[in-house]
Amino acid sequence: MYYSLHVEVPEEAAELLQAVIDGTNPLGLEIRDHTLKPPPGAPPLKPGCVELKVYYEGAHEAEEAQHQVRAELPEAEPRVAPVEEEDWSETWKKHIRSVRVGRIWVGPSWQVEKAGDAPVHIVIDPGMAFGTGDHPTTEMCLAELDLELPCRPGASVLDVGTGSGVLAIAARKLGAGRVVGNDVDPVAVQIARENAEKNAVPELELTEKPLERLGGTFDLVVANIFANVLCQLAPRLAARTAKDGLLLLTGILDTQAEEVQQAFEREGMKLQARRASGEWVLLTFDNRASA
Numbered sequence: 001m002y003y004s005l006h007v008e009v010p011e012e013a014a015e016l017l018q019a020v021i022d023g024t025n026p027l028g029l030e031i032r033d034h035t036l037k038p039p040p041g042a043p044p045l046k047p048g049c050v051e052l053k054v055y056y057e058g059a060h061e062a063e064e065a066q067h068q069v070r071a072e073l074p075e076a077e078p079r080v081a082p083v084e085e086e087d088w089s090e091t092w093k094k095h096i097r098s099v100r101v102g103r104i105w106v107g108p109s110w111q112v113e114k115a116g117d118a119p120v121h122i123v124i125d126p127g128m129a130f131g132t133g134d135h136p137t138t139e140m141c142l143a144e145l146d147l148e149l150p151c152r153p154g155a156s157v158l159d160v161g162t163g164s165g166v167l168a169i170a171a172r173k174l175g176a177g178r179v180v181g182n183d184v185d186p187v188a189v190q191i192a193r194e195n196a197e198k199n200a201v202p203e204l205e206l207t208e209k210p211l212e213r214l215g216g217t218f219d220l221v222v223a224n225i226f227a228n229v230l231c232q233l234a235p236r237l238a239a240r241t242a243k244d245g246l247l248l249l250t251g252i253l254d255t256q257a258e259e260v261q262q263a264f265e266r267e268g269m270k271l272q273a274r275r276a277s278g279e280w281v282l283l284t285f286d287n288r289a290s291a
């Protein structure tokens with residue numbers, strides 16, 4: 001018998017919640033946001049909230065995690081429930097979808113036969129880092145990389161908030177030169193390194209270093225992080241974007257796009273394009289204004 005812990009929190013608290021969960025030795029987790037249909041019988045999410053369903057080996061681990069979540073997020077109402085024992089790995093697999101975006105196929109190792117004739121294959125098995133490729137924000141970034149990199153062979157790329165490393169791996173496989181990915185989460189960096197090895201691009205520079213400690217500027221900077229974090233990082237993201245370079249920003253809900261646009265315009269960046277997928281938006285800025 002497994003046990004699950006359900007917690008619904010406002011999006012702004014999702015990172016803190018994930019940090020607490022990371023320290024509780026979970027077997028795995030599912031994140032539900034407004035882009036996903038609720039599973040049959042599940043109540044809809046409250047507006048602006050995300051739900052984490054975290055799995056544990058035993059009741060004790062789940063209850064201990066519940067206690068830690070309550071201590072860090074007193075407003076959250078974490079619930080523990082037993083999970084009917086079925087083949088865990090098979091259940092998990094049902095939720096994973098491979099995607100084809102332009103020349104790129106991204107999917108888990110048990111679906112590689114679905115890659116077909118895609119020239120770029122990226123295998124990402126689900127784990128404790130965000131980025132199996134099938135989130136609309138990740139898909140939009142992949143589409144932009146697929147579009148931009150052929151015009152910029154050997155371009156340097158910085159992937160801020162690399163998660164599983166999926167975008168950094170895609171950039172390198174699409175012909176980028178130097179590729180750096182950073183993340184505040186050390187677990188994500190470790191997973192990104194493993195994914196880079198598995199995908200035969202061990203040369204990627206994957207690091208926990210914050211933006212201000214990364215050397216140089218980059219022809220393409222991509223960041224798929226929540227809007228409030230992007231606004232805080234605006235001066236540092238602009239400083240890392242080379243003259244004539246492009247900055248791709250997502251993780252932004254359409255209601256937040258204007259605020260993000262203004263934050264980057266204050267840094268001298270010029271909005272070049274806006275792309276949307278459902279309620280998610282990707283903003284492309286160029287640094288020509290300051291050239």
Ligand SMILES: C[S@@+](CC[C@H](N)C(=O)[O-])C[C@H]1O[C@@H](n2cnc3c(N)ncnc32)[C@H](O)[C@@H]1O
Nearest residue numbers: 130131138160161162163183184185188224225
């Ligand atoms: C939505 S995931 C994106 C993962 C992947 N790049 C993708 O597009 O699928 C956001 C990632 O940003 C990381 N992150 C959050 N704040 C950050 C910051 N200030 N600097 C770097 N990474 C950050 C999180 O740990 C998380 O792994």
